[in-house]
Amino acid sequence: MKVNVIGQVPKEFVDSEIHAILQENPARAIKEITFERLDGDECKESYELTTVPFERIRRITGYLVGTMDRWNDAKRAEEHDRVKHSL
Structure with missing residues (x-):
């Protein structure tokens, strides 16, 4: 899994979001995930999951x-x- 972080994003936040995504999609893995710090406490995240055979x-x-x-x-x-x- 490739994790991209743009700006300062707390590691605990990154770990909790990854855990939540994996809980929502138990049969799939995360290919790539990007966290981008926006104004204030806002954080934009985007991710791509592996395909299901x-x-x-x-x-x-x-x-x-x-x-x-x-x-x-x-x-x-x-x-x-x-x-x-x-x-």
């Missing part, structure tokens, strides 16, 4: 699958012989 799941021969890598020969033959409908 996405795997397409299809229903084939009655099973929900992502890939057919672990299928045996009989199940592969069943998939090959099935009637494929188009829209």
